[in-house]
Amino acid sequence: MIEDLGVKGAFASITGQAMLQALLVIVIASLIIVAVQKVLPRVAEKLGGKPRLYLLASVPLLRLLIILATIVIVVPVLVKPSFENMVAIFGALALALGFAFKEYASSLIAGIVTLYEMPYRPGDWIEVDGQYGEVRAIGARAAEIVTPDDTVVIIPHSKLWNSLIANGNDGTDNLMCVADFHLEANHNVSQVRELLRDVAFTSPRTKTWQPVLVIVFNKPWGMHYRLKAYPFDPKEQFQFISELTARGSAELARQGVKFVSVPVTAN
Amino acid sequence: MKDKTNDNKADSCLPGGLVPTEQWTLPQTSVRRSLKDAIRHALKQLRAGVSQTEEPFESMDELPELSAAQQRRLAPEPDYSHQAEAIACGLEQARSEGSLSRDVVCLVAPPFSGVQQALTRFSECGQSGSNESGKVWNIISPPDALLFDDQEASEWWDKQDLSRPWIIPELADFWLRRLSGLALVKELFRRIASGDMGAGIVGCSSWCWRYWGHYLESAQMSPWSPAPMDADRLGVWFTYLASGSGKSSVIARMTGDGLYVLPLPETDEAENSKSQKKTKYSNFLRDLAATSRGNPGVALAIWQRSLRARPDDDTKLDEAGDQSDTQSRSADCWVVPLGRLSLPSMPQSKESATGFVLHGLLLHNGLDTASLAVVTGVSAHELSLVLSRLKRAELVIQDSPGSDWQVTAIGYPTVRRHLQSWGFPLDQF
Numbered sequence: 001m002i003e004d005l006g007v008k009g010a011f012a013s014i015t016g017q018a019m020l021q022a023l024l025v026i027v028i029a030s031l032i033i034v035a036v037q038k039v040l041p042r043v044a045e046k047l048g049g050k051p052r053l054y055l056l057a058s059v060p061l062l063r064l065l066i067i068l069a070t071i072v073i074v075v076p077v078l079v080k081p082s083f084e085n086m087v088a089i090f091g092a093l094a095l096a097l098g099f100a101f102k103e104y105a106s107s108l109i110a111g112i113v114t115l116y117e118m119p120y121r122p123g124d125w126i127e128v129d130g131q132y133g134e135v136r137a138i139g140a141r142a143a144e145i146v147t148p149d150d151t152v153v154i155i156p157h158s159k160l161w162n163s164l165i166a167n168g169n170d171g172t173d174n175l176m177c178v179a180d181f182h183l184e185a186n187h188n189v190s191q192v193r194e195l196l197r198d199v200a201f202t203s204p205r206t207k208t209w210q211p212v213l214v215i216v217f218n219k220p221w222g223m224h225y226r227l228k229a230y231p232f233d234p235k236e237q238f239q240f241i242s243e244l245t246a247r248g249s250a251e252l253a254r255q256g257v258k259f260v261s262v263p264v265t266a267n
Numbered sequence: 268m269k270d271k272t273n274d275n276k277a278d279s280c281l282p283g284g285l286v287p288t289e290q291w292t293l294p295q296t297s298v299r300r301s302l303k304d305a306i307r308h309a310l311k312q313l314r315a316g317v318s319q320t321e322e323p324f325e326s327m328d329e330l331p332e333l334s335a336a337q338q339r340r341l342a343p344e345p346d347y348s349h350q351a352e353a354i355a356c357g358l359e360q361a362r363s364e365g366s367l368s369r370d371v372v373c374l375v376a377p378p379f380s381g382v383q384q385a386l387t388r389f390s391e392c393g394q395s396g397s398n399e400s401g402k403v404w405n406i407i408s409p410p411d412a413l414l415f416d417d418q419e420a421s422e423w424w425d426k427q428d429l430s431r432p433w434i435i436p437e438l439a440d441f442w443l444r445r446l447s448g449l450a451l452v453k454e455l456f457r458r459i460a461s462g463d464m465g466a467g468i469v470g471c472s473s474w475c476w477r478y479w480g481h482y483l484e485s486a487q488m489s490p491w492s493p494a495p496m497d498a499d500r501l502g503v504w505f506t507y508l509a510s511g512s513g514k515s516s517v518i519a520r521m522t523g524d525g526l527y528v529l530p531l532p533e534t535d536e537a538e539n540s541k542s543q544k545k546t547k548y549s550n551f552l553r554d555l556a557a558t559s560r561g562n563p564g565v566a567l568a569i570w571q572r573s574l575r576a577r578p579d580d581d582t583k584l585d586e587a588g589d590q591s592d593t594q595s596r597s598a599d600c601w602v603v604p605l606g607r608l609s610l611p612s613m614p615q616s617k618e619s620a621t622g623f624v625l626h627g628l629l630l631h632n633g634l635d636t637a638s639l640a641v642v643t644g645v646s647a648h649e650l651s652l653v654l655s656r657l658k659r660a661e662l663v664i665q666d667s668p669g670s671d672w673q674v675t676a677i678g679y680p681t682v683r684r685h686l687q688s689w690g691f692p693l694d695q696f
Contacts, residue, residue: 047309047688173690195446201482202444204623204643208481208692232690236619243644251446
């Protein structure tokens with residue numbers, strides 16, 4: 001079948017020297033990709049803030065450009081770049097990928113889609129299928145996220161087709177955090193709302209120019225407060241929520257407002 | 268902007284006068300300079316991980332720095348009493364023009380602008396010590412302890428003498444970023460809004476103002492600010508500082524190419540056409556205005572650091588005093604280009620404690636160690652390590668043990684830029 005497609009003819013002119021040249025180009029490109037993937041994230045860590053996010057987001061894009069440039073350089077070295085030869089090679093490649101690596105190809109194509117749709121970028125905090133973490137790297141086939149428990153989770157890009165992807169900061173350094181307070185009823189609601197707002201405003205981690213909101217729900221068991229605010233750095237989110245919860249709880253207790261407790265049954 | 272600006276630009280100690288804060292604009296600089304600064308800042312951040320040295324200011328040239336006497340003569344600290352008079356004039360003029368009608372005026376300025384020091388001297392100097400009705404200003408000082416509940420805060424304000432015009436030189440001294448540290452300022456703004464405070468002036472650091480602007484979203488105080496120091500205003504101000512009585516002028520030239528920094532080009536057309544043909548002027552003041560973001564205190568600190576004397580001029584300059592040797596075209600002093608000045612850089616730290624400490628100091632216009640620990644939540648042990656590191660880097664200073672820590676004027680541009688990089692809320696200046 002390969003002969004039928006004209007692939008054999010396309011590769012007939014390959015010489016040992018051409019193979020060596022192509023190999024050299026691929027090795028150099030691989031080294032550049034490795035360097036880009038190692039160096040840029042390190043530089044980004046030192047810069048912090050928005051420059052960090054921009055630099056991290058440029059890594060997968062640079063890698064794609066290097067891969068494309070390598071293909072453009074290598075193919076003419078190996079085969080005569082005629083229309084027939086190109087059709088033959090890419091047709092055979094598509095056939096092989098289509099049958100043997102359907103899922104892999106799907107992830108690869110989704111990987112390219114992520115580069116222009118950008119549902120997530122390195123530095124973003126995303127949740128996919130119940131896994132929450134910071135996007136550490138975006139590969140050709142999958143993205144790596146690091147969970148708050150320092151576990152690396154590999155997420156194939158093909159999840160893009162059929163899963164809901166929640167992105168907390170969407171390429172910016174603004175990530176809303178929520179601290180929950182479950183309180184018994186029969187207290188002064190406006191006083192508690194004001195107090196919780198002050199708790200957020202007096203945290204040194206709060207971005208005060210972003211909204212600070214206190215939402216309250218009336219539940220059958222009491223009142224549910226949600227204190228929403230933005231930390232100055234998305235990486236600080238867990239420290240931030242912990243601080244808001246601790247200080248808010250202490251002050252509520254001082255004001256005599258009680259928390260609800262739910263009986264827990266152990267198996 | 269010019270239309271609404273107070274027309275006291277001739278007043279050399281407060282060039283540009285007072286302007287409504289929303290009309291304040293950052294001094295312009297060249298694209299080349301902006302790019303250079305951005306690259307420099309990025310490189311400094313990258314280098315922080317490589318080099319462990321925590322060098323403060325470092326002279327990068329062979330010329331001797333000015334002696335204390337020379338500095339006192341060529342770039343002395345301003346006399347804040349004169350600035351107080353200029354502020355009083357500016358406010359009176361704004362009132363007479365009808366652009367200011369509120370009883371309570373808020374004067375917002377970035378740190379090191381000298382507004383706090385000037386307002387403190389309102390009651391000391393003759394003309395500015397009293398308002399138009401002839402009553403002497405009452406300076407309201409903050410209480411020793413700042414933690415109050417709402418009731419206690421209300422009682423504290425009730426005890427203040429508001430029967431005559433009053434001044435709060437620095438609002439940042441009246442609060443702490445703690446739950447019980449907000450009450451005094453909240454109560455003050457409530458009373459100002461309800462018109463219970465009579466006539467007064469509230470001086471406020473821009474960082475503190477920004478915080479309270481976010482906290483009290485609906486408050487509309489229409490603050491005023493000193494106009495930003497652009498190149499011309501800096502030139503006028505530096506000349507005024509060096510001339511003292513205003514009779515003599517200073518000559519400052521660049522060390523590299525000999526271009527003139529001071530005196531400024533003549534504004535008179537006839538004089539201008541004659542002299543400008545011969546004299547070439549440097550862009551130093553424009554770059555300085557941009558580097559200091561139009562902040563006079565920061566600009567003066569950098570100016571003092573950039574001045575140099577020729578070795579053979581040492582004795583001559585010391586003895587010069589009030590002699591009129593400035594008539595000769597030999598320079599009084601030389602100016603090192605900004606690119607060759609190594610301003611304080613931020614020590615490497617992965618901890619966010621450094622940011623909390625610096626931001627806390629700017630929000631409160633300086634704090635002692637105990638209060639700093641309270642507002643930042645940083646432990647006393649870690650705080651002492653952070654402060655000593657920042658002190659070695661010349662970014663913070665403590666005048667005497669136990670007194671307040673302050674960000675240094677020379678380190679302020681570095682501190683502000685890093686806080687911006689780290690994502691902290693900034694002031695608007």
